[in-house]
Amino acid sequence: WNEGGKSPPFCSTVLYKDVLEESFQKYEDPEIKEFARQAAIQEAVCYAESPFGGGKTMPVKPRILEIIEFCQKMGYKKLGLAFCTALDKEAGMLVKVLESHGFQVVSAVCKSGAYDKCRFGLKEEEKIKKNTFEPICNPIGQAMICNAEKTEFNLLLGLCVGHDSLFLKYSDAMCTIVAAKDRLMGHNPLAALYTGHSYYSYLEK
DSSP, X not given: OOTTOOOOTTOHHHHTHHHHHHHHHHTTSHHHHHHHHHHHHHHHTTEEEOTTOTTOEEEOOOHHHHHHHHHXXXXXXXXXXXXXXXXXXXXXXXXXXXXXXXXXXXEEETTTTOOBGGGGTOOGGGSSSTTSXXXXXXXXXXXXXXXXXXXXXXXXXXXXXXXXXXXXXXXXXXXXXXXXXXXXXXXXXXXXXXXXXXTTGGGOO
16 A cells, blocks of 8 residues: 555565566556546545545445446446346346446346257256256357447346356456356355354355
């Protein structure tokens, strides 16, 4: 936080000076530089001065509003939404909100293509529901739908671990996460860490 301040021996700023210097060269690309600039501005406007003073700040905006404002700053008009079928209700709510702000939204559900999991080498006992038609998630297809529609910015809503990775790999446009999939925690993965001293202490070996 402080220029010339003290640092622990494992500090990445100390250990990776050359790598970090190289990373800052990447920001010389005009598009990347503007994206990073707007992201930094967006970060700042998500705080306000505490009403109790003392130089402290407080958060004032939920992530959904932050995404809307960032997209407006970047001048995006056409957004992609890759969502899990288990969050179709939330996806509908999000689309309604985004459209109310003038955005065009291209949505793609995870089961697009309806390919049975057996076509990918899964055995019946490896399915969620055995001996039934069970379509595999198709995040590459979701990304390609967004690419075909030339979306300017893509939002991920509740994609599974690994599926989100594939979407990010194949998306042409920059992406952000609206919510990460966590079936047990109501899509709040950090809840397990917040209770890591008690209920979820078993996670650490």
